[in-house]
Amino acid sequence: MKLILFVLTGLAGTAFAQAPWANGPLQVSANGRFLQHTSGKPFxxxxxxxxxxxxxxxxxxxxxxxxxxxxxxxxxxxxxxxxxxxxxxxxxxxxxxxxxxxxxxxxxxxxxxxxxxxxxxxxxxxxxxxxxxxxxxxxxxxxxxxxxxxxxxxxxxxxxxxxxxxxxxxxxxxxxxxxxxxxxxxxxxxxxxxxxxxxxxxxxxxxxxxxxxxxxxxxxxxxxxxxxxxxxxxxxxxxxxxxxxxxxxxxxxxxxxxxxxxxxxxxxxxxxxxxxxxxxxxxxxxxxxxxxxxxxxxxxxxxxxxxxxxxxxxxxxxxxxxxxxxxxxxxxxxxxxxxxxxxxxxxxxxxxxxxxxSRPYFDRASAQSLTAGDEGEKYDRVLVTNGKEFLMAYTSTGRDFKLALGEISGAEVAAWWFNPRTGEAAKAGTHKNTGTVAFNPPGEPGRGNDWVLVLDDASKAFGPPGAGAAR
CATH class of the missing domain: 3.20.20.80 (Glycosidases)
Structure with a gap:
């Protein structure tokens, strides 16, 4: 059985309050991985x-x-x-x-x-x-x-x-x-x-x-x-x-x-x-x-x-x-x-x-080592990225997968399913931040049933994925 999801967020606003360059010219981040404004705001x-x-x-x-x-x-x-x-x-x-x-x-x-x-x-x-x-x-x-x-x-x-x-x-x-x-x-x-x-x-x-x-x-x-x-x-x-x-x-x-x-x-x-x-x-x-x-x-x-x-x-x-x-x-x-x-x-x-x-920006990197078992090939591949306080895993087919927890901070992680088609997110429970956990995305597996699993350090109380900027 698939988990019944309750939608928490809709589409984010599209208007901008000020021009992006009001935060200063663009430059490369200190770690050489991202772009940012001179104010420090990520781009x-x-x-x-x-x-x-x-x-x-x-x-x-x-x-x-x-x-x-x-x-x-x-x-x-x-x-x-x-x-x-x-x-x-x-x-x-x-x-x-x-x-x-x-x-x-x-x-x-x-x-x-x-x-x-x-x-x-x-x-x-x-x-x-x-x-x-x-x-x-x-x-x-x-x-x-x-x-x-x-x-x-x-x-x-x-x-x-x-x-x-x-x-x-x-x-x-x-x-x-x-x-x-x-x-x-x-x-x-x-x-x-x-x-x-x-x-x-x-x-x-x-x-x-x-x-x-x-x-x-x-x-x-x-x-x-x-x-x-x-x-x-x-x-x-x-x-x-x-x-x-x-x-x-x-x-x-x-x-x-x-x-x-x-x-x-x-x-x-x-x-x-x-x-x-x-x-x-x-x-x-x-x-x-x-x-x-x-x-x-x-x-x-x-x-x-x-x-x-x-x-x-x-x-x-x-x-x-x-x-x-x-x-x-x-x-x-x-x-x-x-x-x-x-x-x-x-x-x-x-x-x-x-x-x-919507999550801390500059410490994020590829985290494929956190896939437990089969990473998948071609369309079945699960791509994983994480920062110190969150982890995200993307599946383009909605297939089941396993992750090794314990890499990000926190005793517990709060789980969300984020829908790349709509930008909506739904809560998916909490887990102890240890051991190997299996995840079962919503819907039936197949091309186009893509989902992002978001795991947050529960103590940080981040808002829904995709809603607002973390910092």
Whole structure:
């Protein structure tokens, strides 16, 4: 028999009382594992993917999009300043004078009602302002790997371009730099190094990382780069049997986290491109099954419980801003972006952020040694994380599992079941904090019946998981 659960909490609020950067600029935590504000407040990266926001949003569409993402709890949006040299805004403006990346094409004035004044870079400014009005950072890639490779863009011109861009944007409070752009760091390495160095020289205040090619990680190339503040990896869009080269981690994105955090110097890491919701498995063949909300939740909890400092979500149509005016979509997208802004996974991502912020933050780490018996393989794997006063275990299938207690503080532990689909939590009794205990998640085991077991030091009297910030 399954335990009858009584719901205690609903969805957490989505409005923000103040802009996140009111707590100071972002920095790496002292233990090299997380991001925080200079005030000491933790920053859990929860990003949406909208690579072509600059190129394809009108001002009105941008406003609506950022308001939607704020309501869903996103605090970062990943986008590109210039993906291709042929880029234009919806207003027909191009980024460079004569196609020369070293010369930003700018005009006098910035009045959007005057087409002669409102240029490409004014539109980028507007996106920053609109994102800021909604408490959202833009993680901005200056360019994209295929543009660097095909144009080609030499290192000296790339450095001059990003120097001008950094000078323009350095006072924006909601900026994070994404060097790369689906790039292999050992291809055009001189260009990526030049970009990183030039940005840091002209804008040392903002954090920077490197967005890597599928199934690769920035730590493979830039472990010691002084311009790189935290690592990212792209676990990519392939299922287990499709991942036939490289490390062959397949869908186990948690393996990248453990690999990154084991390296020296230690830097925070996160998955900035896992499988997108409503995307064909493998990315390109629309005849393949499509990734769904169950999958994107699994990627989020797996990576975060392994020790990631946040997570990035993506939806196939939104990431490319697929509109009726487009001749055809990429990667088998089936709906225009406006129809899927409220895709199930998009609304469920906030729950992992709320959960992690509801418990003490900076001492959390992977705790797989606390699984007693079978950790499980592939979809049956149970991921465990803990701090000094709490423990969490995630199962993507709702299967039974056992844990060895006694690692966290307290004579007794208070148990909760947290639902990643709804953000609701229910009490599940107390246990002596010793020995091995078997746990039986609600519902019948199966794909998509995912649950988080939360065990707290009962003496701490924490509130329901996902409700409010612990400290």
């Amino acid at each position: 859990f990266w929860l990003a949406d993917t909208c690579w072509l926001a600059v190129q394809k949003f009108s001002r009105e569409e941008a406003k609506s999009y950022f308001e939607n993402r704020r309501a869903k709890g996103f605090n970062v949006v990943q986008c590109t300043a210039v993906q291709m040299l042929t880029d234009k805004t919806v207003y027909g403006d191009v980024p460079f004078a004569g196609g020369d990346v070293a010369r930003l094409l700018t005009t006098t004035g910035s009045d959007p009602a005057d087409a002669e004044q409102y240029d490409y870079w004014d539109h980028l400014d507007y996106l920053f302002e609109t994102a800021a009005a909604n408490g959202i950072y833009l993680a901005l890639a200056p360019t994209w790997s295929h543009t660097v490779r095909r144009a080609p863009i030499p290192a000296d011109k790339a450095a001059r371009y990003v120097a001008a861009l950094a000078q323009r944007l350095k006072d924006r409070p909601n900026l994070i730099w994404l060097n790369g752009g689906a790039a292999k760091g050992d291809v055009d390495a001189d260009v990526w190094q030049a970009i990183g160095v030039a940005i840091k020289q002209h804008d040392p205040r903002h954090l920077m990382t490197f967005h890597a090619f599928g199934r690769t990680q920035s730590s493979s190339w830039f472990r010691d780069a002084t311009w790189l503040d935290f690592h990212t990896f792209t676990s990519g869009h392939r299922r287990y049997d499709q991942d036939t080269d490289g490390k062959r981690f397949g869908e186990d994105n948690w393996r990248y986290v453990l690999d990154d955090l084991a390296k020296s110097p230690r830097k925070p890491t996160l998955d900035t491109e896992p499988s997108y919701e409503d995307t064909p498995q493998g990315l390109h063949d629309a005849n393949q099954p499509y990734w769904n909300a169950d999958d994107v939740r699994r990627y989020a909890y797996w990576s975060v419980f392994a020790g990631a400092c946040g997570h990035t979500y993506g939806q196939n149509s939104v990431r490319q801003v697929y509109k009726p005016s487009d001749p055809r979509p990429s990667s088998g997208a089936k709906h225009f972006y406006t129809a899927v802004l409220d895709a199930p996974g998009a609304g469920q991502m906030r729950h992992v952020k709320n959960l992690m912020l």
